[in-house]
Amino acid sequence: MQEKTSLKVRVQKLGTSLSNMVMPNIGAFIAWGVLTALFIADGYLPNEQLAGIVSPMLTYLLPTLIGYTGGYVVHGQRGAVVGAIATVGAITGSSVPMFIGAMIMGPLGGWTIKKFDEKFQEKIRPGFEMLVNNFSAGLIGFALLLLAFYAVGPVVSVLTGAVGSGVEAIVNARLLPLANIIIEPAKILFLNNALNHGIFTPLGAEQVAQAGKSVLFLLEANPGPGLGILLAFALFGKGSAKSSSWGAMIIHFFGGIHEIYFPYVMMKPALFLAVMAGGVSGTFTFQMLDAGLKSPASPGSIIAIMAMAPKGLWPHLNVLLGVLVAAAVSFLVAAVILKADKSAEEDALEAAQAATQAAKAQAKGQTAPLAVAADSAISADSVEKIIFACDAGMGSSAMGASILRDKVKKAGLAIPVSNQAISNLTDTPKTLIVTQEELTPRAKGKTPSAIHVSVDNFLASPRYDEIVASLAGTAPAAEGNQQEPVVQTVQEIDLNHIDAVVVAYGKAQGSATMGCETIRAIFKNHDVRIPVSTAAIADLADYSAKNIMIVTTIGLQADVQQAAPDSQFLIVDSLVTTPEYDKMVARMHK
Incomplete structure (x- = not known):
C-alpha cells in the first residue's frame, strides 16, 4: 500500500518544480548579471552598444529558457518545444519580464503535448509518425501561444505588478528581515533551492531591471547563519561534530554548499533559533545599508556573492558586513544553546560512535546486511547502478557520489555511481538510490521499485562502507592488495x-x-x-x-x-x- 504523501513532501515537490525550471539556466542569469555589471551606464566598462543586449536577454532569452526547461521537465524535448512556443505568447502579451508566465506556460505546454501523445501516439499509422508529431506540436504550441498572448500574459502582468508592489511595500516598511523567520527553517527542510531560484531569482531579476540591484538575491544565499552555526560547533561542540565542523566551514562558506550545515542544526532543533536570528540580522543589515546583488549568487559561496555585488568598494563592503553580522548573531545564539545543552551533545557523540562502530563491524562481515528503506537487500546481483539524489542534483550529492565512487572502485566493483536531482529520477530496477533522510520520501515516491538508503550527511557517512561491504559480500578490497593488511587499533x-x-x-x-x-x-x-x-x-x-x-x-x-x-x-x-x-x-x- 502506497504511503500517503505528507504536507512537507508536497511543499518540497511544489518548490522543487519551480526551482527545476530556473536552476538549469542559472548560467544564463549570471551571464546577464555580468553583462549588466560591466556595460550599463554605471558599470565597470560602460558600452552603449553592448548594454543594448541587457534588455533583450531579460525580456526574451531568460523567460524563454525557463519555459523551455519547464516543458522539458514534463515531457522531454517535445514538451520543451511546445513550452517555449507558449512562453513566447506570454512574453509578447505582457509589458513586464515574464518569468511567472514562463513558469506557467512551460509546464502547461509540456503537459498538454504529453496528454496528446498518451491518447493518440499508439493510433498513428506507420509512416505518419513524423508528420503527426511535428504538426501536433506546432498546432498545440500555436493554440497555447494565442492563449498566453491574450489571457495569461496580461493577467500575469497585472499580478506581477501587484507582487512587485507588495515586495516594494515590505522593503519600504523595513519588514523584509522577518521573511528570514520562514526562510531559514525552510532551507533546512531542503526548500533552499526552491526559495532561492523558484521565487527570489525571478523577482530579483525584475528589481535589477528597475534599480540595478536586488536584496532578494541575498535572502537565501547568505552564508552567514550557517557559518555561525559551524563556528559555534568548532568552539563549543564536542566529539565528531566539533572536529568535522572546521572542514564543513570551508565547504559551506567558500564552496557554497549550504546543505552541509543542515545536519548540525537538525541534531539540536533549538539551533533553528540561531539560524533565524542570524538570517533576520543579516537581512536587516543588508536593508539598512542598501545592499544588493546584480545577479543570483549560485552556489551561495562568499566568492560568488562578492563577484555579483555592484561596482565599487562600499557596495562590496555592505554585502560583506551583512554576511558577517548574520554569522556573528547566529554564532552567539548557537554558542549559548550548545553550552547549555551538554547532555544532548554527549548523546549525539555516542550515537555517532555507535554508527561508526556498526559500519566497521559490517565491513568485516560481523553484522547483518545493511538495512535499507525498501524490502530489497543490497548485493552485487540486486544493484546495477548507484545514484545520489538531492534537491538540485548538484553540490552535496555530487560530492557524496564522488566519495562512494572512489570506495566502489577501490573495492574492485564495476558499478557506476552518479548524482541527479530527485525530479529527474526514473523508476528503473536494480538501482540503489542514496538520499539525505529528509528527502527519502520524495525519492521513494519517484522510484518505488528502487533500493533506497538514507544518510544524514553526504560528506561523512559510515553507510558508504556498509554499502560497499554489502555489494562485495566481504570487506572492501584495496587495489594492489599484495599482503594481508595489519589493522592497528x-x-x-x-x-x-x-x-x-x-x-x-x-x-x-x-x-x-x-x-x-x-x-x-x-x-x-x-x-x-x-x-x-x-x-x-x-x-x-x-x-x-x-x-x-x-x-x-x-x-x-x-x-x-x-x-x-x-x-x-x-x-x-x-x-x-x-x-x-x-x-x-x-x-x-x-
Whole structure:
C-alpha cells in the first residue's frame, strides 16, 4: 500500500518544480548579471552598444529558457518545444519580464503535448509518425501561444505588478528581515533551492531591471547563519561534530554548499533559533545599508556573492558586513544553546560512535546486511547502478557520489555511481538510490521499485562502507592488495611517542586536507603540539619511521602500509569525521 504523501513532501515537490525550471539556466542569469555589471551606464566598462543586449536577454532569452526547461521537465524535448512556443505568447502579451508566465506556460505546454501523445501516439499509422508529431506540436504550441498572448500574459502582468508592489511595500516598511523567520527553517527542510531560484531569482531579476540591484538575491544565499552555526560547533561542540565542523566551514562558506550545515542544526532543533536570528540580522543589515546583488549568487559561496555585488568598494563592503553580522548573531545564539545543552551533545557523540562502530563491524562481515528503506537487500546481483539524489542534483550529492565512487572502485566493483536531482529520477530496477533522510520520501515516491538508503550527511557517512561491504559480500578490497593488511587499533597508538602525524591520500587530496584540519583542531583544543600534514602515498617512503603515525582509510590501508612499513597507522572509516581522533587524544591524557 502506497504511503500517503505528507504536507512537507508536497511543499518540497511544489518548490522543487519551480526551482527545476530556473536552476538549469542559472548560467544564463549570471551571464546577464555580468553583462549588466560591466556595460550599463554605471558599470565597470560602460558600452552603449553592448548594454543594448541587457534588455533583450531579460525580456526574451531568460523567460524563454525557463519555459523551455519547464516543458522539458514534463515531457522531454517535445514538451520543451511546445513550452517555449507558449512562453513566447506570454512574453509578447505582457509589458513586464515574464518569468511567472514562463513558469506557467512551460509546464502547461509540456503537459498538454504529453496528454496528446498518451491518447493518440499508439493510433498513428506507420509512416505518419513524423508528420503527426511535428504538426501536433506546432498546432498545440500555436493554440497555447494565442492563449498566453491574450489571457495569461496580461493577467500575469497585472499580478506581477501587484507582487512587485507588495515586495516594494515590505522593503519600504523595513519588514523584509522577518521573511528570514520562514526562510531559514525552510532551507533546512531542503526548500533552499526552491526559495532561492523558484521565487527570489525571478523577482530579483525584475528589481535589477528597475534599480540595478536586488536584496532578494541575498535572502537565501547568505552564508552567514550557517557559518555561525559551524563556528559555534568548532568552539563549543564536542566529539565528531566539533572536529568535522572546521572542514564543513570551508565547504559551506567558500564552496557554497549550504546543505552541509543542515545536519548540525537538525541534531539540536533549538539551533533553528540561531539560524533565524542570524538570517533576520543579516537581512536587516543588508536593508539598512542598501545592499544588493546584480545577479543570483549560485552556489551561495562568499566568492560568488562578492563577484555579483555592484561596482565599487562600499557596495562590496555592505554585502560583506551583512554576511558577517548574520554569522556573528547566529554564532552567539548557537554558542549559548550548545553550552547549555551538554547532555544532548554527549548523546549525539555516542550515537555517532555507535554508527561508526556498526559500519566497521559490517565491513568485516560481523553484522547483518545493511538495512535499507525498501524490502530489497543490497548485493552485487540486486544493484546495477548507484545514484545520489538531492534537491538540485548538484553540490552535496555530487560530492557524496564522488566519495562512494572512489570506495566502489577501490573495492574492485564495476558499478557506476552518479548524482541527479530527485525530479529527474526514473523508476528503473536494480538501482540503489542514496538520499539525505529528509528527502527519502520524495525519492521513494519517484522510484518505488528502487533500493533506497538514507544518510544524514553526504560528506561523512559510515553507510558508504556498509554499502560497499554489502555489494562485495566481504570487506572492501584495496587495489594492489599484495599482503594481508595489519589493522592497528587506536588503543595500540600512544601519542606520547609520536613526533608527527601524516594524513595519506591517493588520487584526491580533498578529504585528506579536511582530515588534516580536523586533527589539527582537536590537537589545538587539547594542547597537543604534534605537527599534522598530508602526503601522497607515493611519497610515504620518506615517513616510514616508528615515531610517525599515518592516518588512512580502509580502502587505502594496504597501499599505505606497503609504502611506509615502519610507521604506525590509524585506520579510519572517514578522514573528515571519526570518533577515533578523540579517543586517540583521550588515551594520551589518561
